[in-house]
Amino acid sequence: xxxxxxxxxxxxxxxxxxxxxxxxxxxxxxxxxxxxxxxxxxxxxxxxxxxxxxxxxxxxxxxxxxxxxxxxxxxxxxxxxxxxxxxxxxxxxxxxxxxxxxxxxxxxxxxxxxxxxxxxxxxxxxxxxxxxxxxxxxxxxxxxxxxxxxxxxxxxxxxxxxxxxxxxxxxxxxxxxxxxxxxxxxxxxxxxxxxxxxxxxxxxxxxxxxxxxxxxxxxxxxxxxxxxxxxxxxxxxxxxxxxxxxxxxxxxxxxxxxxxxxxxxxxxxxxxxxxxxxxxxxxxxxxxxxxxxxxxxxxxxxxxxxxxxxxxxxxxxxxxxxxxxxxxxxxxxxxxxxxxxxxxxxxxxxxxxxxxxxxxxxxxxxxxxxxxxxxxxxxxxxxxxxxxxxxxxxxxxxxxxxxxxxxxxxxxxxxxxxxxxxxxxxxxxxxxxxxxxxxxxxxxxxxxxxxxxxxxxxxxxxxx
Numbered sequence: 001x002x003x004x005x006x007x008x009x010x011x012x013x014x015x016x017x018x019x020x021x022x023x024x025x026x027x028x029x030x031x032x033x034x035x036x037x038x039x040x041x042x043x044x045x046x047x048x049x050x051x052x053x054x055x056x057x058x059x060x061x062x063x064x065x066x067x068x069x070x071x072x073x074x075x076x077x078x079x080x081x082x083x084x085x086x087x088x089x090x091x092x093x094x095x096x097x098x099x100x101x102x103x104x105x106x107x108x109x110x111x112x113x114x115x116x117x118x119x120x121x122x123x124x125x126x127x128x129x130x131x132x133x134x135x136x137x138x139x140x141x142x143x144x145x146x147x148x149x150x151x152x153x154x155x156x157x158x159x160x161x162x163x164x165x166x167x168x169x170x171x172x173x174x175x176x177x178x179x180x181x182x183x184x185x186x187x188x189x190x191x192x193x194x195x196x197x198x199x200x201x202x203x204x205x206x207x208x209x210x211x212x213x214x215x216x217x218x219x220x221x222x223x224x225x226x227x228x229x230x231x232x233x234x235x236x237x238x239x240x241x242x243x244x245x246x247x248x249x250x251x252x253x254x255x256x257x258x259x260x261x262x263x264x265x266x267x268x269x270x271x272x273x274x275x276x277x278x279x280x281x282x283x284x285x286x287x288x289x290x291x292x293x294x295x296x297x298x299x300x301x302x303x304x305x306x307x308x309x310x311x312x313x314x315x316x317x318x319x320x321x322x323x324x325x326x327x328x329x330x331x332x333x334x335x336x337x338x339x340x341x342x343x344x345x346x347x348x349x350x351x352x353x354x355x356x357x358x359x360x361x362x363x364x365x366x367x368x369x370x371x372x373x374x375x376x377x378x379x380x381x382x383x384x385x386x387x388x389x390x391x392x393x394x395x396x397x398x399x400x401x402x403x404x405x406x407x408x409x410x411x412x413x414x415x416x417x418x419x420x421x422x423x424x425x426x427x428x429x430x431x432x433x434x435x436x437x438x439x440x441x442x443x444x445x446x447x448x449x450x451x452x453x454x455x456x457x458x459x460x461x462x463x464x
Contacts, residue, residue, distance in 0.1 A: 024051050025081055025134055032059060033067035036255050064231025065253030079106075079114060079137070084130040087114060091128050148221055149229050149237035155209075155219055159226060160238060162205045163245040165198035183241045188249025197245045202226035227253070266372040267387045273364065273395055276386040280362050283309045286451040287361035289383075290399035291348070293370060294406060296416030299337035302424065303347060305363070306402045310447035311439065313402055313431045315424035316351045318343065320417060341372040349380050357382055359451065364388060364396055405431060 028049050035045035046056025079087075083104055090100045097115070101108040118133035119126045149156040166174045177196025181189050188194060200208070202223035213219035229237035230246070231253050243251055269275075280288035286309045293301045303316030321336040321343060335343065348371075352360050360383045365371050367390050374385040388395040409427050410416055432445040439447050 024055070025131075026138060027081060029059060030067075032056060036060070036067070039255065061252065062232075064228070065255070066228070066231065068232075078141075079110070081130065081134045084114070084118075084133045084137075087111060088128055088130040088133075091115060147229055147237040148225060152218060155221060156237060158209070158212075158219070159205055159221070160242065162198055162200040162208075163238075163242050167196045167198065180244075183244050185240070186251050188244060194249065195244065199245050199247065201247065202230075266369065266374065267367060271374065271384075271386050273386050273388050276362060276364065280308065280364070285361075286310065286448075287359045289352075289360070289363045290396040291363055291365050291371075292396065292399050292403060293339060293368065294403050294410060294416070296410065296412075296414050298415055298417065299339075300416035301337070301339040302406075302410060302416050302419070303339070303344070303351070304399060304403055304406065305348075305351065306398045307359070307444075307448065308398050310444050310451060311398060311402070311436060312444040312448040313428045314351055315406075315428045316347050317419075317421040317424050318347055319420075339370050341370060344370040345373040345377040348377055352381055352383060356452065362386060364399075366393070366396065402431070 028051060031049045032045050032051070035048050036042065040048065042056040042060035043053040046053050046059075083106070086104060087100055090103070097111050098108045101111045104111070114133065115128055118136040119128045120132040121127075149159060167177060168174045175196065178193035180193050180195040205226060206221060206223040209219050209221065226238075230240070230243050231251075240251075243249065279285040286307065288308045289305050290308060291303065291305045293303055295301050301318050303318055305314040305316065306312070318339045321340075335341070348363075352363075360381060362384045364386050365374070366388050371377070371385065371387075374387075377383070378385050393400050406427070410419070432448070433443050435441045435443050
């Protein structure tokens with residue numbers, strides 16, 4: 001009877017290929033994409049969920065860098081993997097179907113169909129295994145749907161023309177542009193010509209369709225659907241090479257958090273801004289500084305340091321080093337302009353060691369290579385250095401605001417090497433004795449003096 005019922009179930013369902021070794025469960029892949037959203041690389045995310053690094057790389061590339069839409073968790077009406085494991089354990093103990101259903105809180109018919117339809121049938125024997133049953137259930141639940149750009153030729157042609165259309169003059173004379181290298185399936189070529197195309201963004205295309213076809217509901221598509229057709233392998237709607245027509249030119253989508261807080265080069269995991277103590281963020285405790293360079297012509301620069309609580313300013317003199325301008329520049333040669341990594345660390349050390357230790361706790365800098373020797377600077381001064389996220393000037397707001405004030409004295413496009421240490425000290429003194437609204441009309445020098453213990457008041461000379 002059981003054999004006939006199994007044959008009947010097999011006759012009404014579509015043939016399913018043999019899984020061989022069942023792939024990782026969808027819960028594992030779902031957890032993988034959660035790790036990707038947190039900023040991990042595909043290799044690290046794969047290891048975190050218990051699969052090999054090549055598997056994670058393959059998942060990321062095949063999905064175009066975005067989580068597949070069909071990874072959404074199944075509704076509660078369907079059996080989950082944990083329930084299938086429980087069914088397998090009870091079934092091998094010869095527990096009856098109704099008793100299994102009672103323990104799971106399911107209908108007996110649900111358990112009975114599960115044991116018949118999703119059992120492993122290798123070697124002609126019926127044996128229920130939770131992993132194989134989960135794979136069969138997920139395969140049978142798939143409802144593949146063709147992309148809209150596959151079925152609607154007119155819409156596909158419109159989108160493709162706006163992406164890779166030719167650049168032309170008003171009289172429609174085509175301008176070919178440079179000869180671009182052949183696309184190799186990776187990101188845009190580095191420091192090489194790119195093909196000149198119309199280059200509309202998917203969002204521009206999506207919204208323009210409503211203007212060009214106001215009465216044609218079939219000529220509608222979201223920008224996300226266009227991105228998926230470009231990045232996801234197997235959609236079959238748009239050619240993969242069209243990703244070169246996008247502004248970024250990247251072959252895979254890049255998760256937002258992957259570009260944030262990411263260690264790179266001289267910036268390691270322990271010095272990113274997320275590791276900075278909370279007391280530095282709320283400005284409640286003095287001694288936390290922000291720093292940067294203001295750049296002038298002829299590779300001239302001035303270092304700027306601002307204390308977050310009092311807004312006190314220190315300007316760091318960065319004189320030219322011996323030999324600057326006397327010999328042609330050499331690639332990867334010594335930095336003689338005055339703000340190389342070694343010179344910068346030395347200058348900052350001289351500037352900040354005049355302060356009491358309790359007023360030089362941390363320094364937040366941008367991702368510039370000029371502070372590549374931050375470890376030596378931290379060792380010599382006791383000031384811990386943290387680096388802001390790339391392209392995130394709002395994480396150093398006090399310094400950015402102060403640099404804007406300093407441009408009144410050191411405009412862009414001027415040679416900053418003209419000014420000596422005394423000149424910078426005079427400008428810093430002027431700013432530190434200018435009342436500030438944010439300080440309730442006190443001056444930064446006054447607030448800075450209040451922060452010093454009474455026994456160390458002479459140290460105020462650096463800001464007064």
